[in-house]
Amino acid sequence: MDTPLWAVTVTLGATLFALLLVEVVHRVVRRLGERSVLLRELSDHAYRPLQVAMTVLALESAVRVTGGDFTGRSVVVQLLVxxxxxxxxWLLAALALVVEDVALSRVRTDVPDNLRARKVRTQxxxxxxxxxxxxxxxxFGVMLMTFPHVRAVGASLLASAGIFGVVAALAAQSTLGNIFAGLQLTFSDALRLDDVVVVENEWGRIEELTLTTVVVQIWDDRRLIMPTTYFTTRPFQNWTRTGSAVLGTAEFDLDWSVPVQDMREELRILLEESQLWDGRVCVLQVTDAVGSMVRIRALVSANDAPTLWDLRCLVREHFVGWIRDRQPTSLPRVRAEVGDGANRLAWQWVRPSAAHDVRPSRPGPPMEPDDDARxxxxxxxxEARAADFEGPPERPEPDESRT
Structure with missing residues (x-):
């Protein structure tokens, strides 16, 4: 029973039995995995690690039981351990991957309202x-503890752990800061995968979020790699913090003669015919009137940032043609006025027009602007946007007659 042939036979038998057992379990799990996501992921990711682990364990156990004393036995046993x-x-790491895939399979990110899904995916x-x-x-620590000499110096290492801890903390201060920043970003819900952000004046989305770095995919397919501490120490814009729908503007500097109401109606017609508009916001206002031009801002909305970009470009392109072809007098101009010999100007004898006077000729409440102008x-x-920017409601003053 102690012969080398018997030892080799038992070792090979144990190894083949372990391989056969793992193969049978794998086939059963794969068959059951047709109706279970968990079992299917186990079959895909845990098969090879389990096969290696059981084979090495069977080999190590057989050598310990039947190997006897031979030259280099301690070295072989140590290597097998x-x-x-x-x-x-490796098997534990594969199981962690299985848990990740099962958790991610329960949430979908290919839907419009995917905030919770992206949060779960990131975490x-x-x-x-x-x-x-x-x-x-x-x-790595357990492997080191299998060596007798390492265990012998364990007490002295523990005694000086405080000093080594301080030195290690100082040496790895930046790395540890990035790690804690990554955990803070993930579990504070300040940043998620696929969030649309503006960082360093660059517009892109969060492509990868690790413990130490954040990869931002910029709109032109460049990659901006930044430490996680940047997002915890400096301000940045997150366009999808609470929702993917966003607002955007298209501004025009035009002459004072521009028909604002006609332009507002044209914007409404354009958006109603476009599939890029989500139907929420269509507003055109005069936001500035200084010097020889007025600034007109068109405020529009879309379901997400890429769609909004295309919609803003569409609005600009449409009004470039509309103003050029239908309202050429509204193009920006520089005026020069020439008076007569008495330095009198022609416009001084023109009666002011009341076409745009919001005050009625008879007593009554002032005219309200259209919805597209507010x-x-x-x-x-x-009204909901206005309520977001209103202060807390004023407390009613106490009735002095009751006191």
Whole structure:
């Protein structure tokens, strides 16, 4: 029973039995996985790690039981123990990937309202990275503890752990800061995967969020790689913090003769015929009137930032042609007035027009502007926006007659 042939036979038998057992379990799980996401992910990701782990464990156990004393036995056993630890660490990392895939399969990000899905996706991926990092660190520590000399100096290492901890913290201050910043960003819901942000005057989306870095995919397919501490120490714009629908503007500097109401009606017609508009906001206002030009701002809305960009460009292109072809007198101009010998100007004898006078000729309330001329009011959405910027309601003054 102690012959080398018997030892080799038992070792090979244990190894083949482990491989056969894993293969049977794999086929059963794969068959059941047709109706279960969990079992299907286990079949895809945990098969190879489990196969290696069980094979190495069977080999190590057989060598310990039947190997007897031979030259280099301690070295072989030590290597097999390290292999067992590494194989089971690989299996734990694979199980973490299985948990991630199962969790992500329950949420969908290909729907318009996907805020919760992107939040869960970000947190699950970061937790998996933290878990894998912890498994690697613990595995390395367990491997070191299998050496007798390392265990012998463990007490002295623990005694000086405070000093080494301080030195390590100072040396890795930047790295640890990035790690804690990544955890803060993920679980404070300040940043999620696929969020549309403006960072360093660059517009893009969050493509990858790790413990130490954030990768921003800029609109022209460049990648902006930044440390996570940037997003916890400096302000940035998040266009999808509470929703993907956003507002955008298109501004025009025109002459004072521009027919604002006609331009407003033209904007409404354009948006109603466009599939880019989400139907929420269509407002045209004169936001500035200084010098020889007036500034007209068209405020529009879309379901997401890319659609809004195309919609703003569409509005600009349409009004470039509309003003050029139908309202050429509204193009920006520089006026020069020539008076007579007495320095009198022609416009001084022109009677002022009352076409745009909002004051009625008879007593009564002032005229209200159209809905398309109001950002805060005129519609349920405008009233809601106005309520967001109103202060707290004033407390009613106490009735002195009752006191």
């Amino acid at each position: 390290l292999a067992v630890i590494a194989a089971f660490a 699950v991926r970061l937790l998996r990275r933290v878990t894998v990092a912890a498994v690697v660190v613990v595995t 950002v805060f009011g005129g519609s349920p959405e405008g």
